[in-house]
Each structure stands twice: as structure tokens, then as C-alpha cells.
Amino acid sequence: DVKVTQSSRYLVKRTGEKVFLECVQDMDHENMFWYRQDPGLGLRLIYFSYDVKMKEKGDIPEGYSVSREKKERFSLILESASTNQTSMYLCASSSQGSNTFGSGTRLTVV
Amino acid sequence: QKEVEQDPGPLSVPEGAIVSLNCTYSNSAFQYFMWYRQYSRKGPELLMYTYSSGNKEDGRFTAQVDKSSKYISLFIRDSQPSDSATYLCAMSDLTTSGTYKYIFGTGTRLKVLA
Numbered sequence: 107d108v109k110v111t112q113s114s115r116y117l118v119k120r121t122g123e124k125v126f127l128e129c130v131q132d133m134d135h136e137n138m139f140w141y142r143q144d145p146g147l148g149l150r151l152i153y154f155s156y157d158v159k160m161k162e163k164g165d166i167p168e169g170y171s172v173s174r175e176k177k178e179r180f181s182l183i184l185e186s187a188s189t190n191q192t193s194m195y196l197c198a199s200s201s202q203g204s205n206t207f208g209s210g211t212r213l214t215v216v
Numbered sequence: 217q218k219e220v221e222q223d224p225g226p227l228s229v230p231e232g233a234i235v236s237l238n239c240t241y242s243n244s245a246f247q248y249f250m251w252y253r254q255y256s257r258k259g260p261e262l263l264m265y266t267y268s269s270g271n272k273e274d275g276r277f278t279a280q281v282d283k284s285s286k287y288i289s290l291f292i293r294d295s296q297p298s299d300s301a302t303y304l305c306a307m308s309d310l311t312t313s314g315t316y317k318y319i320f321g322t323g324t325r326l327k328v329l330a
Contacts, residue, residue: 137315148322149304156315196259204250205318207259
């Protein structure tokens with residue numbers, strides 16, 4: 107089975123901090139995704155990557171950046187955390203077909 | 217109008233009932249259709265994955281796609297308390313880079329009462 111591992115389950119950060127969320131997949135998938143999930147809004151795509159060093163903006167990229175230096179690792183960066191970035195962040199990977207998700211990181215910005 | 221519409225529920229049913237979950241969509245270019253189950257404080261897990269119109273069955277779960285009506289359904293037979301979760305529909309959209317990205321419904325919260 108594909109395994110997608112997110113480094114932290116829970117994080118609390120202060121406003122203005124730079125935050126790194128890490129994601130690693132173990133099945134050599136080309137595509138990786140970062141979503142955030144909020145009540146009533148569902149899953150919204152922040153960024154995705156279809157190859158090493160390649161990235162595309164999703165639907166809500168503002169305030170975020172990403173890094174993919176190795177195929178198995180995809181990092182989400184909050185340049186200057188704000189309270190409206192408090193959310194559940196989900197990483198996923200895919201080859202062709204559906205996404206396989208990690209367990210999520212619940213980020214609280216205070 | 218959202219690209220994918222899904223009733224948020226909550227939907228409460230007695231154990232053993234047949235559950236019907238539905239999504240409508242507006243983009244006729246969507247090619248793949250998926251249903252995910254998400255337990256509280258967990259990531260979504262894939263339940264069903266279909267491409268064409270028609271039905272696909274897997275155990276107690278049946279996924280139905282009607283491309284002409286832009287309507288997909290998930291049926292759960294003999295529902296169990298362990299089926300209590302949020303169910304998300306998702307559809308694939310091909311990007312300019314040739315990658316599939318996925319558009320999700322907001323999810324329907326299901327509670328199966330023992």
C-alpha cells in the first residue's frame with residue numbers, strides 16, 4: 107500500500123512565524139498535492155507538483171509556497187503564518203488516478 | 217455555482233438501512249469519479265473509483281455515475297455503525313501540464329445508529 111506520511115499531527119504556531127509542513131510518500135508517485143480542509147468549504151487545493159522542482163498553483167495559493175527537491179518529498183511553506191491559515195492540511199500523492207492521503211496536520215496559528 | 221455540489225447532511229440512518237449519497241457537478245470535462253470516506257481526525261481514504269457511466273460494485277458499496285445528468289451516487293447496503301464518517305465525492309480535471317487535479321465536494325456526514 108502507498109503510504110503518505112505527514113511529519114506532524116498537530117502544530118501550534120504564532121502569527122508571523124515561518125511554518126514548514128513536510129510530506130513524504132513511498133511509492134515513487136510523480137504527483138503530489140497539498141490541500142487544506144475547512145468546515146463547510148471542503149478540500150481546497152493549495153499547490154501541486156507533477157515532477158521534481160515542478161509546481162503549479164491550485165485554487166488558493168496565496169500566502170503559501172512549496173518545495174519539491176526530491177520525488178518523495180513535498181513541503182508546504184507558510185511564509186508568514188496568519189490566523190486565517192488555521193486549518194487541517196492534507197498532503198496526497200498519485201500516479202495516475204486517485205489521490206492517496208496522509209493523516210493530516212492540524213495547524214493552529216495564534 | 218460550485219463545480220461540485222454535495223449535501224453536507226448530517227444524515228442519520230438506522231443500522232441495516234440502505235444509504236444513498238449524491239453529488240452533482242457542472243463540468244462535463246470531468247473524467248474520473250471517486251468516493252472517499254473520512255473518519256474524524258483522519259485523512260480521506262479511497263472507497264470507489266470509476267471512469268464511465270454506469271454502476272460499479274464493491275462489497276456493500278455501489279458507485280453510480282450518470283454523465284448525461286452530471287450526477288454521481290454512492291449506495292451503502294446493510295449500513296453499519298462503523299460506516300459513520302464523512303463521505304466526499306471527487307472528480308478529476310486535466311490540467312495544462314497533463315496532470316490530473318481533483319475537485320472535491322464538501323462532504324456528507326453520515327451517522328449510522330446501532
